[in-house]
Amino acid sequence: MIRILFASLFALVAMGASAFADTRDVYTVSNIEVDETAGSLIEARELAMASARVQGARVLIDRITLAEDRLQSGGLVVDAALADRLSAAVDVQEETAGAGRYKGTLAVVYNPRMVRAHLDGLSVPYVDTQAPKGLLVPLAGSAGLDAAWREALGTGRDETLSPFVTANSPGYSAYSDWLELSPEAGALGARRGILAELSGVDGAWQVTVSTVTAAGTERVGTTPYASSLEVAVDRMVALLDENWKEVSVIRSGERTPATASVRYTSLAEWNTLRGALARSPLISEFRIEAIARDGALVAFSYAGDPPRLQNDLLQRGVSLSENEMGWIVRSAVSPSGEP
Template sequence: MQAIRQAMQWALAGLAAGAMSAAALADNPFVVDGVAIDARADNATEAQRTALQQGQTEGAVRLIERLTLPEDRMESDLPVVSADEAASLLAGLQISDEQRSSTRYRGVLSLEFDPRAVRRYLTGLGVPFVESQAAPIALIAVTERPTGERVLGGDWQEAWARGGFEHALTPVRLVPADSVVLEEIVSLDPIALQTVMETTGLDQVMVLVARQDAGNTRAAGVIVSFDAEGALQRETVDRVSVAGGYVDAARAIIEPREQAWKRASVVRDMSVAELDVSILFDNLAEWRELQQAVTGASLIQNARLDAVSRSGAAMTITHRGAREQVMAELRARGAVLAEDETLGWTVRSR
């Protein structure tokens, strides 16, 4: 009887963790930051109303472009988002850098959109979309001054900090400039990079150097990781050169990465499949993390808990998309879906 009671306690704890999964995620792809607004009108109230409407509409357009591919938007003949439609998708907003006069209103918006409303909107228009995020990458920003001197952080880091890129489908996590040594980072010192990965808990580090001259910004870098044997692996980040500031250069780096992630993750066939899986864990904390990874995956429509013990659980999941797409999304969430010769399909910690 005691064993049954303990098993039920574990099951309820896991279900609670699953219910909290959306709130527990640090990054929200339905948030759009840094939307600048500026409008004039005959009076202050009308200027503010116009500015907010314009900002909400721009934010909705940015979100839709983040979640969808250009060819799918064109194929679906996606209409222009109206102010009323943008407002209906919105869950909340914050205003910063607010400035007003009798005829003008300015500020910067951070907009949070309602995932359910956005899904209904895009599904109703027949536009395939991706809402799952890739595994985040640790980012070390190096600013190159006009003199050629390189410094950790600086304006380049500030651009990443205020650009809302943690909400991208390919999110980044900024590494504090005072936690690393410039010489070790630019030389790609393996020990220093391993320390960054251990500190952040991430598997990849992106080192980016950027410089601004006469209104143009150039940036380039490398993504590093370590293979199973501990050898350093490098992936070149394509050089960008934009007419604009550091935030524009950051967007130019993130956007092609998002496009590649969407093309690998998008599901156009809406049919579903069931899969019996065994969730394997060593303790309650690991069980909660794996339960959260599974129940929070956008491609998994339902996860039924069939049985649970102190070291494993049996679940039946209903998913959209190809099996490889489900595996990729779960891996990005810290879980590995793989087929075992003895146990069948299993989910373990990455």
């Protein structure tokens, strides 16, 4: 038991570090292009940094809020003063400087506490918790197009609300289920599958997106037409992010207190289940009341109704059911808790 408790303590620290990494991914905006000219190189560089902060803040706010909420608030204006207040650091990805001109590609990291306070002050709902990482399966009508689509997708994305890693294994199809995807998903740390089926012709590409979990396959939607495969990727990511925000955004401050028994067969499974509960955007005030070798008692508050919470956890590979003793949390993936 002592060994299990020490291992659990280590896992708590590890989970905290992982959550920090997830938060940094959401609050980092990379690949911001700047090109400024001034009387001196120092002045040009300062103008470029200020421009990057403003551009990045607009991208970030759009990333974590819904268009309908931004519109209802009258529009979320970002000026240089606000962007400076919200930002934490500016990183240089590439730069060319000289003769009063600064040109480069920058990344800006924003302060979560300041951004949240700003949106809370305006009563604008937001979602800054990432969806479970997905194993993204590129699908296309031919081998040549499949290769081009895979190249455009790259290895994956982290700086998004819907992070994914691109599948390496061949042979998947639009009918692949979680049983088929789960071995590679587990190896790459993914908790769900994402089918991305490309269609169209050069200059007019569309992507039909579906998510795959232990509960089955659910169609997310189809992107607008894109002029290139690179734009098609961006629109696919936007579609996934919008879908995640719509199912995760919390518009009410009301929370329902709850307790649940967590059933597991290994420390790895416990870590997976606890992480899913702690990272759900619907759950707050998560705490462990008691822990044993094969089970734990947890308490938390949740927003929305039980079906919504069940659906959110199922996306993370977690089953939430109820019996005469109360709520039971188990792995929806496998007895070991691994995909």
